Each structure stands twice: as structure tokens, then as C-alpha cells.
Amino acid sequence: MSASVKKKRNHVRQTISLQDRLAAFARDLVEMAASMPEGAERDSLLRRARTAEIAADIDDWVSSAGLQPPTP
Structure with missing residues (x-):
């Protein structure tokens, strides 16, 4: 890639707060774990x-x- 060529960053506007996305992710993981047998x-x-x-x-x-x- 040439030094003069710049890649454009993919900017995505989040509609759901980080806290809500993390909570949903955690909830999904717990639900998945609940359906699995004991183990690693x-x-x-x-x-x-x-x-x-x-x-x-x-x-x-x-x-x-x-x-x-x-405060300084």
C-alpha cells in the first residue's frame, strides 16, 4: 500500500448505550451457559x-x- 493512500475509517453511530449493549451481551452469555453441561x-x-x-x-x-x- 502506498504511503499517500489513506484508508477511510468505518464510523458507526451507536443507538444503544455501551452499558445496555454490555448488559445484553452478559445476559446472552449467561443464557448460553445455562444450557450447557458443567465444564471449561x-x-x-x-x-x-x-x-x-x-x-x-x-x-x-x-x-x-x-x-x-x-485537582492540581
Whole structure:
């Protein structure tokens, strides 16, 4: 690829908040795990679901009005 050729970025406008998308993703993973037998794959799905829930909590905390920038 030539240095003068620029790739265009694919910009997508999200209509659903990150927190809602993460919650839905976690819920789907838990539902999938519930239909599986005990084992490593089920544990992996539950771990991913918990990670998505934590990410949603962090997003909520970061975007909260109570969060203040550090003072110099």
C-alpha cells in the first residue's frame, strides 16, 4: 500500500448505550451457559459474562456526575 493512500475509517453511530449493549451481551452469555453441561466452556462463558458486567459497572462509574477530575 502506498504511503499517500489513506484508508477511510468505518464510523458507526451507536443507538444503544455501551452499558445496555454490555448488559445484553452478559445476559446472552449467561443464557448460553445455562444450557450447557458443567465444564471449561461453560466456565469460560460465565467468566466472559462477569467481565462484561464489570465493564458496564466501570462505564457507569466513569460517566457518573459524581466523578470529579483531579485537582492540581
